[in-house]
Amino acid sequence: MRLSYGKFLCVCLTGLCLAGCSEEEKTAAAAPRQARVMVVTPHKLATVAQGAGRIQSRYVSEVGFEVGGRIISREVDIGAIVKKGQKLAEISAVDYRNKVTAAEADLTAAKATLVQVVAQEERFRILLGKGFTTHSQYDEALKSLQSAQAAVKADEANLRIAQNQLGYTQLLAPDDGIVTATGADPGQVVAAGQMVVEISRNDAREAVFAVAGEDIAGAELGMAVNVSIQGRPDIVVTGTIRAISPEADSTTGTYQVKVALASPPPEMRLGAVVVGRVESAGGQEVTTLPPTALLQSGDEPQVWVIGGDGKVQRRNVQLLQFDTDSVVVSHGLSAGEKVVTAGVNSLADGELVNPETEVE
Known part of the structure; x- marks a missing residue:
């Protein structure tokens, strides 16, 4: 079978075109792919709580009366600002006034007795010097004097105690502050030391x-x-x-x-x-990468690392933290290595890439 010159020429041109296309595809396949990368820069892990x-x-003071009784008034409520020495509350003072009156009467009687025994001791001392009395009689007079003096001191102390207790019927603020709690209301009977007002220093x-x-x-x-x-x-x-x-x-x-x-x-x-x-800042060194650097294949987290020959290779990494903004890698990467951060699912092992932008 014989071909005409025109048909032969068409066949030849077609073959040349196919050969040319094959060469272009090989050249395109061999061209490095553009890739966005990040340089691994380890840093100390920052802990945020x-x-x-x-x-x-x-300083919070739970203020209460030093004596017991029935509360007749409470001058402050929660939130009140108080000054040191300000009156906060008061209990009935009737019984404590009576105690003061009784103590004053006892002291008056003791002082009267002391006047008598002082004169008696002086008379016996003079008589003893003249030989008109015995030592035993003088000793009794001296003993009575000392007892009377002790009684006066005791009654004076009892009077001071009664007066102090009368003063304790008014509850005063120990410091400047704010009332943050109350523990008793008017009409309530409270024991000594029971919290009536809580004051917090401001x-x-x-x-x-x-x-x-x-x-x-x-x-x-x-x-x-x-x-x-x-x-x-x-x-x-x-x-x-x-x-x-x-x-x-x-x-x-x-x-x-x-x-x-x-x-x-x-x-x-x-x-x-x-x-x-x-x-x-903790002691562990980690690397922070964008979430787009992780491969969506494999059982373990992986990234593409660019080798010295410009080709990518898979690398297993350990993740410490993961969120929508970043991933924290604890192991698997070394300082200075380049990790692909975009288009990772379109790469193949050993593929040659050309880093487009390096981000530190």
Whole structure:
């Protein structure tokens, strides 16, 4: 069978075109792929802890009467601002006035007796010097004098006690502060020492937090804590941990941590809800990568690492933290290595890549 020249030429051109296409495809396949990478830069792991607490006073006094009785008035309620020496409450003083009256009468009688025995002792002393009485009679007179003197001292002490008890019927504020609780109302009979009013000093405020057991190990005395008003992050002060409870609360299982505040703003009033934040650098070195660097295949987390020849290879890594913004790698990468951070699912093992942008 014979082919015409025109048909032969078409066949030849077709073959050349196919050969040319094959060469172009090989050239395109061999061209490095553009890849966005990140240089591995290890850093110390930063530990961040945050929790809510309340502003409390470092010094809280549970004030009560030093004597018992029926309350006839209470001058303050919760939230009242009081000054040192201000009257807070009063109990019935009728019985205590009667005790003062009785003590005064006893003292008057004792002083009268003392006057008599003083004169008697003086007479016997003179008679003894002249030989008109015996030593035993004088000794009895001297004994009576000493007893009368002791009785006067005892009655004077009893009078002072009665007067003090009368004064205790008025409850006075021991310090400047704010009333944060009350424990008894008018008409109620209270015992000595029973809490009637609780006063919190306003000049020594601190933030108190309940910290979970898994976080308490990271708390240390003197550690800096950023304390801010809940909902007002612009109002913030730096305090230091001054006390850590050695035992967990039996109900919640949390530990109480107290943070001293040097100069808290007026907004951090007693009872205000605050947020405490602690940032500390741990000893472990880690690498932070964007989530797009992780491969979506395999049983273990993997990333593409660019070798010295410019080709990518899979690398198993261990993740410490993972969220929508970043992943923290604890093992598997070394400083200075380049990790592909975009288009990782379209690469193949051993594929040659050309780093487009290096991000540190």
